[in-house]
Amino acid sequence: MESALVIGSGIAGMSSAVELAGKGVKVQLFSPFPSERSQSVMAAGGINAVLKGHEEGDSIASHIEDTLKGGRYIAGERAVRGLCEGAEDIIDHLEKIGTVFSVNESGRPDRRAFGGQSHKRTCYCGASTGKQIVSALIMEVRRFEAKGIIERKLWRFFHSALIKDGVCYGALLFNEITGKLEAYCADAVIIATGGQNKLFGKTTGSTQCDGYAAARLFMQGAKLKNLEFIQYHPTAMETYQKKMLISEAVRGEGGRLFYCEGENRVYFMEEKYGSGGNLMTRDVISREIDAVKKDVFLDISFLGRKEIERRIPEVKDTCLKYRGIDICNEPIPISPAVHFFMGGLAVHLNHETNIRNLFAIGECASMYHGANRLGGNSLLAAIYGGRVAAGEISGRRVERESINYADILEHENERLDMLRQSKSSFPVNYIRDMVADTMNRDLGIVRNREALERGISDIDYYLSVADRISYDSSVLMYANYSLKGILTLAKATLISAEFRKESRGSHFRSDYPKESKDYEASSIISYNDGKFDVCLDKESVYES
Numbered sequence: 001m002e003s004a005l006v007i008g009s010g011i012a013g014m015s016s017a018v019e020l021a022g023k024g025v026k027v028q029l030f031s032p033f034p035s036e037r038s039q040s041v042m043a044a045g046g047i048n049a050v051l052k053g054h055e056e057g058d059s060i061a062s063h064i065e066d067t068l069k070g071g072r073y074i075a076g077e078r079a080v081r082g083l084c085e086g087a088e089d090i091i092d093h094l095e096k097i098g099t100v101f102s103v104n105e106s107g108r109p110d111r112r113a114f115g116g117q118s119h120k121r122t123c124y125c126g127a128s129t130g131k132q133i134v135s136a137l138i139m140e141v142r143r144f145e146a147k148g149i150i151e152r153k154l155w156r157f158f159h160s161a162l163i164k165d166g167v168c169y170g171a172l173l174f175n176e177i178t179g180k181l182e183a184y185c186a187d188a189v190i191i192a193t194g195g196q197n198k199l200f201g202k203t204t205g206s207t208q209c210d211g212y213a214a215a216r217l218f219m220q221g222a223k224l225k226n227l228e229f230i231q232y233h234p235t236a237m238e239t240y241q242k243k244m245l246i247s248e249a250v251r252g253e254g255g256r257l258f259y260c261e262g263e264n265r266v267y268f269m270e271e272k273y274g275s276g277g278n279l280m281t282r283d284v285i286s287r288e289i290d291a292v293k294k295d296v297f298l299d300i301s302f303l304g305r306k307e308i309e310r311r312i313p314e315v316k317d318t319c320l321k322y323r324g325i326d327i328c329n330e331p332i333p334i335s336p337a338v339h340f341f342m343g344g345l346a347v348h349l350n351h352e353t354n355i356r357n358l359f360a361i362g363e364c365a366s367m368y369h370g371a372n373r374l375g376g377n378s379l380l381a382a383i384y385g386g387r388v389a390a391g392e393i394s395g396r397r398v399e400r401e402s403i404n405y406a407d408i409l410e411h412e413n414e415r416l417d418m419l420r421q422s423k424s425s426f427p428v429n430y431i432r433d434m435v436a437d438t439m440n441r442d443l444g445i446v447r448n449r450e451a452l453e454r455g456i457s458d459i460d461y462y463l464s465v466a467d468r469i470s471y472d473s474s475v476l477m478y479a480n481y482s483l484k485g486i487l488t489l490a491k492a493t494l495i496s497a498e499f500r501k502e503s504r505g506s507h508f509r510s511d512y513p514k515e516s517k518d519y520e521a522s523s524i525i526s527y528n529d530g531k532f533d534v535c536l537d538k539e540s541v542y543e544s
Contacts (some may be wrong), residue, residue, distance in 0.1 A: 009152070011040040015137065030184075043379055048121050059328050121376075127316060172405075187399070198211070201436030208532050218488065225542055232337060233338075282372065287508060316328065341363060348359050351365060370505065435490055438455050483538075500523055
């Protein structure tokens with residue numbers, strides 16, 4: 001293929017763009033904001049890889065098993081094998097393009113312990129790994145921009161794909177500056193728009209990521225997978241604006257979780273799970289914190305100021321800046337918060353969706369993590385998935401067919417003009433806030449049938465008024481036109497959670513508290529004329 005559109009310019013989007021450009025494919029890279037504002041910058045802890053000189057007993061096979069076990073064995077083994085086998089080359093590449101890893105005495109990337117892993121294999125850049133990788137990739141993108149192979153376009157929001165007879169030929173993007181939609185055609189489209197944070201309001205992630213792209217594509221015929229698997233990070237710190245992530249690096253460096261009984265500290269994870277209790281998988285720790293029903297704290301002060309400032313300076317600065325807490329002397333108040341979405345667009349091993357020439361990578365694609373993601377695997381998956389998609393696109397024959405997008409463009413612009421003139425008693429931000437309340441209430445760490453059915457009923461009501469929302473000129477136009485898609489995604493997520501009548505990984509149902517062999521597969525949900533159909537992918541058509 002000769003051309004591609006990449007929607008989203010975080011680590012996944014930039015990785016795919018750079019790989020495509022390196023193979024001679026012309027790329028248009030779209031995003032609402034500069035890469036420096038992407039959620040990828042917030043990734044703190046590290047990136048997993050089994051490197052030469054690895055810890056005794058570690059191996060690629062061990063990394064594969066840890067990933068499959070963490071995902072409760074519904075992640076596709078072929079996909080996970082490729083991910084883990086490609087990790088060392090990815091670390092080498094990141095070093096070559098300027099990523100500054102923390103190093104050991106041999107000058108090689110140092111590694112720390114992360115939850116759910118049998119060995120230390122998480123390479124890191126202090127507590128700002130994502131920021132370092134983003135900076136390195138930005139320079140690579142600029143190098144290809146100078147050659148005219150990558151063209152970056154900012155202030156563009158995804159609106160919809162251009163699809164004809166099950167094949168994608170491009171996309172419509174909303175230009176926030178001109179207030180109009182623009183059509184772009186290409187041989188392939190890659191979606192790299194992140195997860196669904198804004199569905200839940202205050203999370204550890206960026207509210208730029210709301211799931212609309214996946215939702216709109218779902219309404220256009222793309223299938224979604226494993227939406228019920230939502231990872232709560234066990235250690236987040238409440239602030240006025242958002243929940244600040246307290247990186248797993250703190251527990252990797254020995255941080256201890258506790259609550260107080262009178263004057264005594266109760267190290268509840270260690271009491272129940274032994275010395276490694278603070279590094280259990282995120283779903284386990286989140287449920288244990290939820291069950292405590294007391295204020296929980298994370299203590300790293302015993303490490304000493306010098307080591308804290310050397311190993312996790314960003315965590316120290318964050319706590320001091322947003323809560324006035326000096327972690328060198330006092331513990332951090334924490335609670336679980338929505339952090340990562342294992343579910344998203346269903347993709348094959350080559351990262352193509354069920355719509356030909358439409359690909360998805362990064363957090364918006366359901367791949368590699370199964371029922372629960374291991375810390376350190378998300379950055380690895382973002383880069384690896386970008387490579388896989390780029391390799392498939394660059395080696396594929398061009399399939400051009402004329403598509404009359406002028407009529408589509410005119411029709412959609414007319415719809416936006418009508419939306420600007422709409423007036424009603426249903427302001428868009430009010431409904432968005434109500435959706436977040438519903439999702440947090442009914443799709444929390446522990447779920448049950450009654451809560452899920454109540455949530456579906458609430459979303460049905462919001463959908464019934466979605467076409468009568470009041471245009472709000474105080475927010476971006478994107479926030480107005482994306483509402484119905486986001487509501488549709490919310491309903492699909494609740495339906496998927498109600499469908500899976502078991503507890504597995506991050507999906508825990510009090511009315512079905514055990515894993516069931518009957519559900520040892522990914523869930524697939526499709527949409528047709530307002531109807532939702534969900535089933536299990538027993539044949540592993542979509543590797544996850």
